[in-house]
Amino acid sequence: MLQSLPMINKNTGSETDNMEESIPKILIVDLGSQYTQVIARSLRELGYRSAILTDKRAEQWLTLHRPEAIILSGGHASVSDFEAPKPPTNVWEQDLPVLGICYGMQYMVQHFGGLVKHKRGHAEYGPASINVDDSDGLFISLDKREKVWASHGDTVQELPEGFKAIAGSDAYQNAAISNEERKLWGVQFHPEVSHTPNGKKILKNFIASIANIKEDWEPVDIIEQIQRETREGFSDKKTIIGFSGGVDSTTLTAILAPVLAKNLLAVCIDAGQFRLNELEQIQNTINAIGVQLKIIDAEEELLEKLKGITDAQKKRSVFREVYKAAFDKSIAEFGAEIIAQGSLATDFIESGAIGGGEVIKTHHNIGLDFVSEERHPFRNLFKYEVRALAKEIGLPDYLVSREPFPGPGLILRVVGADVSKERLDIVRFADKTVRDILEKHDLLNAETLSQLVVYMLAGSPVVGVKGDARVYDAPIVVRALKTVDFMTGDGVQFPAELRLEMTLTLTKHPHISRVLFDETPKPPATTEPE
Ligand code: XMP
Numbered sequence: 049m050l051q052s053l054p055m056i057n058k059n060t061g062s063e064t065d066n067m068e069e070s071i072p073k074i075l076i077v078d079l080g081s082q083y084t085q086v087i088a089r090s091l092r093e094l095g096y097r098s099a100i101l102t103d104k105r106a107e108q109w110l111t112l113h114r115p116e117a118i119i120l121s122g123g124h125a126s127v128s129d130f131e132a133p134k135p136p137t138n139v140w141e142q143d144l145p146v147l148g149i150c151y152g153m154q155y156m157v158q159h160f161g162g163l164v165k166h167k168r169g170h171a172e173y174g175p176a177s178i179n180v181d182d183s184d185g186l187f188i189s190l191d192k193r194e195k196v197w198a199s200h201g202d203t204v205q206e207l208p209e210g211f212k213a214i215a216g217s218d219a220y221q222n223a224a225i226s227n228e229e230r231k232l233w234g235v236q237f238h239p240e241v242s243h244t245p246n247g248k249k250i251l252k253n254f255i256a257s258i259a260n261i262k263e264d265w266e267p268v269d270i271i272e273q274i275q276r277e278t279r280e281g282f283s284d285k286k287t288i289i290g291f292s293g294g295v296d297s298t299t300l301t302a303i304l305a306p307v308l309a310k311n312l313l314a315v316c317i318d319a320g321q322f323r324l325n326e327l328e329q330i331q332n333t334i335n336a337i338g339v340q341l342k343i344i345d346a347e348e349e350l351l352e353k354l355k356g357i358t359d360a361q362k363k364r365s366v367f368r369e370v371y372k373a374a375f376d377k378s379i380a381e382f383g384a385e386i387i388a389q390g391s392l393a394t395d396f397i398e399s400g401a402i403g404g405g406e407v408i409k410t411h412h413n414i415g416l417d418f419v420s421e422e423r424h425p426f427r428n429l430f431k432y433e434v435r436a437l438a439k440e441i442g443l444p445d446y447l448v449s450r451e452p453f454p455g456p457g458l459i460l461r462v463v464g465a466d467v468s469k470e471r472l473d474i475v476r477f478a479d480k481t482v483r484d485i486l487e488k489h490d491l492l493n494a495e496t497l498s499q500l501v502v503y504m505l506a507g508s509p510v511v512g513v514k515g516d517a518r519v520y521d522a523p524i525v526v527r528a529l530k531t532v533d534f535m536t537g538d539g540v541q542f543p544a545e546l547r548l549e550m551t552l553t554l555t556k557h558p559h560i561s562r563v564l565f566d567e568t569p570k571p572p573a574t575t576e577p578e
Contacts, residue, residue: 077136179193271440295443474560475504
């Protein structure tokens with residue numbers, strides 16, 4: 049089912065732009081979690097709108113509006129940190145059901161006089177099993193033992209008066225708590241992520257059964273909405289779209305093309321980051337959509353600027369610089385007043401641009417401050433939602449299910465040493481080799497993996513022997529992730545024979561003498577090595 053997702057209001061942070069006439073009944077106080085947007089998305093999928101506000105804005109908002117339930121998000125701080133975000137005190141004065149998630153629960157415990165213990169490292173990380181008290185309203189129609197996703201260092205040691213534990217994990221007693229009289233609930237785990245299989249049921253129990261809120265979100269046709277906004281907003285203006293041939297930019301181009309016609313120019317920056325044969329595919333895709341494409345060659349410039357740079361964030365900023373300069377030039381040449389990009393919610397969240405979370409990685413096309421007006425129609429969408437749009441608009445299957453590929457591409461996959469043309473070529477070879485093997489075994493599909501990431505530990509060469517001679521080459525790492533939304537995911541474990549086939553085929557290359565497999569889930573790893 050398609051979801052129409054309103055733009056986040058830059059001033060209030062709320063999702064209320066398109067709906068001034070009716071205020072969301074659920075307030076999410078963002079305490080700095082990577083998953084805050086995911087809570088809002090899960091609520092939309094359940095049929096509810098919500099407003100996301102930072103702690104400070106929430107205080108003011110609560111003086112003007114009365115929601116019907118409040119959710120306190122998780123966060124990366126520790127409740128005892130001096131600068132830790134604090135839910136405003138008027139949250140507790142509303143006599144409304146409040147659900148604290150992870151940090152939100154810990155804050156609740158501390159606020160009401162319980163004890164939160166700060167631990168170095170992580171108390172629980174990743175999948176956990178909990179025993180739940182299914183007589184509590186939060187856990188209605190759940191099993192007595194449930195799988196959940198947890199990620200926390202601090203733990204609740206003592207509950208405040210009036211609270212009781214309603215779930216416990218093997219490692220940890222207070223996995224969920226409640227104080228029914230004061231209408232307060234808390235969960236130490238994350239019900240909003242897809243790795244908590246019954247997480248949506250828990251959120252639904254809180255919203256529908258405990259808070260008794262009626263559904264107020266009707267999914268509408270987002271393609272129609274974007275086209276209408278484009279028609280009314282800027283169809284007469286020249287527009288440039290950043291085009292990488294991936295599902296996001298291709299889908300957005302296909303949506304905008306019929307409205308903008310000749311006013312739309314797709315621009316692709318080729319800075320040496322692409323995989324083998326990728327530029328040809330890009331050209332074929334754009335021809336099929338019928339939009340003019342300009343490819344700008346910036347490889348030499350980028351590689352020159354990357355010399356001596358190994359730090360991941362610095363590499364990203366150099367890529368951003370080259371990317372922006374190339375775009376600025378095309379904007380001037382085409383006379384574009386608008387620049388459209390297919391950036392997703394994940395990109396904004398990880399860049400720290402929305403959600404109040406930490407900067408995980410600065411994405412190449414976020415916050416570039418172009419001279420022309422920027423439009424990001426997909427800024428509240430997650431990958432699987434864009435795939436639904438791609439299907440809806442009739443893009444061919446191979447594009448609908450196309451794996452994501454990061455803007456800076458293979459630049460991010462040469463780790464720990466200079467990015468040179470030679471190293472990029474080795475990674476290009478390795479990527480193609482692994483892809484061909486997976487394809488041969490019919491495993492290069494969305495059922496097996498969501499993204500394949502083949503990278504080089506360029507800064508850590510190891511000794512090997514080839515043709516009786518000593519070699520000293522950087523290891524190649526093969527990683528595949530299976531995920532729904534790229535916020536969390538599992539490392540794919542390939543069968544032993546397949547791993548051996550990949551290893552033997554890859555090491556035929558004169559500069560590959562060792563192959564490693566990276567099966568780490570996200571978190572703690574991310575999809576990309578940088
Ligand atoms: P991570 O590594 O953060 O990746 O788990 C999540 C998704 O985002 C892609 N990614 C990027 N895409 N610019 C992009 O356009 C970037 O800088 C970037 N970093 C990661 C990654 O490939 C995955 O699909």
